[in-house]
Amino acid sequence: MDPLKKKFFEKSQVLMKELKALRKEKGDVKVGEVNLKQVLTGMRGVKSMVWETSQLDPIEGIRFRGYSIPQLKELLPTRKGDSQPLPEGLFWLMLVDEIPSQKDVEWLSDEWEKRAYIPAHTSKVLEALPEDTHPMTQFNIAIMSLQTESIFAKRYAEGMSKNDYWDASYEDSMNLIAKLPRIAAYIYRRSFHGGKHIEPDTSLDWAGNYAHMLGIEGADFKSLMRLYLTIHADHEGGNASAHTVHLINSTLSDVYNSFAGGMNSLAGPLHGLANQEVLKFILELIEELGTSKPTKEQLAAYVQKTLDSGKVIPGYGHAVLRQPDPRFIAQKKFAEEFIENSDHVQIVWDLFDVVPDILDSLGKVANPWPNVDAHSGAILVHYGLSEYQYYTVLFGVSRALGVLAATTWSRALGFSLERPKSVTSEWIKEFVKND
Numbered sequence: 001m002d003p004l005k006k007k008f009f010e011k012s013q014v015l016m017k018e019l020k021a022l023r024k025e026k027g028d029v030k031v032g033e034v035n036l037k038q039v040l041t042g043m044r045g046v047k048s049m050v051w052e053t054s055q056l057d058p059i060e061g062i063r064f065r066g067y068s069i070p071q072l073k074e075l076l077p078t079r080k081g082d083s084q085p086l087p088e089g090l091f092w093l094m095l096v097d098e099i100p101s102q103k104d105v106e107w108l109s110d111e112w113e114k115r116a117y118i119p120a121h122t123s124k125v126l127e128a129l130p131e132d133t134h135p136m137t138q139f140n141i142a143i144m145s146l147q148t149e150s151i152f153a154k155r156y157a158e159g160m161s162k163n164d165y166w167d168a169s170y171e172d173s174m175n176l177i178a179k180l181p182r183i184a185a186y187i188y189r190r191s192f193h194g195g196k197h198i199e200p201d202t203s204l205d206w207a208g209n210y211a212h213m214l215g216i217e218g219a220d221f222k223s224l225m226r227l228y229l230t231i232h233a234d235h236e237g238g239n240a241s242a243h244t245v246h247l248i249n250s251t252l253s254d255v256y257n258s259f260a261g262g263m264n265s266l267a268g269p270l271h272g273l274a275n276q277e278v279l280k281f282i283l284e285l286i287e288e289l290g291t292s293k294p295t296k297e298q299l300a301a302y303v304q305k306t307l308d309s310g311k312v313i314p315g316y317g318h319a320v321l322r323q324p325d326p327r328f329i330a331q332k333k334f335a336e337e338f339i340e341n342s343d344h345v346q347i348v349w350d351l352f353d354v355v356p357d358i359l360d361s362l363g364k365v366a367n368p369w370p371n372v373d374a375h376s377g378a379i380l381v382h383y384g385l386s387e388y389q390y391y392t393v394l395f396g397v398s399r400a401l402g403v404l405a406a407t408t409w410s411r412a413l414g415f416s417l418e419r420p421k422s423v424t425s426e427w428i429k430e431f432v433k434n435d
């Protein structure tokens, strides 16, 4: 058994027994209440699942196994000569709740490299699609085409014992994560660079090699990718993509089916597609105002006009957060350190000064602050990745780390099929009649 898998098995056995005992002894303890507003507005705040890998605080933002993003930047191993954390380190931490050593992350980079093989039919399936198919659609179809490789599905068909679900899920998760940079880079090159693909550089780490296969050279872009793929990885279990993966996997549908479902959630403009919408918003405002150096007054008027036309301001607001997203701040810090004189980045910073007051003035927006998606596009454009239709694929590659680590836990802990209760509006009216 590989060292990560062995560690995971030992830890998950202990927690599985603890949770079984808790369920038996304390199963009736109330952990919250649900009111009508929550039923009518997307179940905000309803505690309804266990998600080991990260937890979100409305003010502090995300913590991965208790560590904030600034702490991870201090603690996670980096590649020699680079200052940004390696996503391999975050995956290790999320899976086994330990900060890995340099040797551990090097082992994981090598292990993913060994598992990165893409079957020939995946490129055939992609080549059958029109080149202008949205990259998220291509990403999803490619993931579904890889389902032929599912060890879980194969072993289930052969009569696998319940006790081995975690093992097959671990193998599928490791294999899928390993393959994602290759299929994601393949999609980018076929969509935007005439199908001129770039051979992997197997001496690089997972994120560095992805940056290389995208065709954007330079140490700073590799560094950005390491940061980007770390900070987008997980946002507890209730966000739409994670929850979709969790729901699908609870039926014992394999990791490939589950992750593809999650990516369809991520492809929505209120969720992960917002990063493409933000850059589109910035490009359109430059076009309409006729300048790439708009004043704050011009920006404010443009934002107001957008709201008046019944549209949201992409990259602003959040279902849970009530402060600027620490992932936005992490990207702002990166841009301050590495990027000089970018009009797009300056617009992002000026919008940060302008938008919150305007959203607040509407009197209904719970969180007027920027989220993770408000910043990423402007940095990517700076390095030459200007095709914003592709941005959510980058997000998806990162999100695999969190949701697949969490899914491996779900199978190890034997979580049940998800099946909450729905009611009709008739039922609601009747229920609240005498209140």
Ligand SMILES: CC(=O)SCCNC(=O)CCNC(=O)[C@H](O)C(C)(C)COP(=O)(O)OP(=O)(O)OC[C@H]1O[C@@H](n2cnc3c(N)ncnc32)[C@H](O)[C@@H]1OP(=O)(O)O
Pocket (backbone or CB within 6 Å): 269, 270, 271, 272, 274, 307, 311, 312, 313, 314, 315, 316, 317, 318, 319, 320, 359, 364, 365, 366, 367, 371, 372, 373
């Ligand atoms: C990775 C991520 O998923 S981060 C989120 C990415 N999404 C975006 O950036 C899209 C823009 N933002 C939004 O649409 C929302 O803020 C969401 C979807 C993220 C959160 O939605 P909710 O939890 O329902 O937000 P909230 O409770 O503040 O909504 C109340 C009202 O304010 C509006 N509102 C919230 N954010 C914004 C915004 N950025 N621009 C304009 N109006 C907004 C809502 O549309 C809603 O209006 P309504 O009552 O007329 O329907």
Ligand SMILES: O=C([O-])CC(=O)C(=O)O
Pocket (backbone or CB within 6 Å): 234, 235, 238, 239, 240, 241, 319, 320, 371, 372
């Ligand atoms: O937490 C959420 O609802 C959305 C989000 O920021 C994410 O999934 O990264």
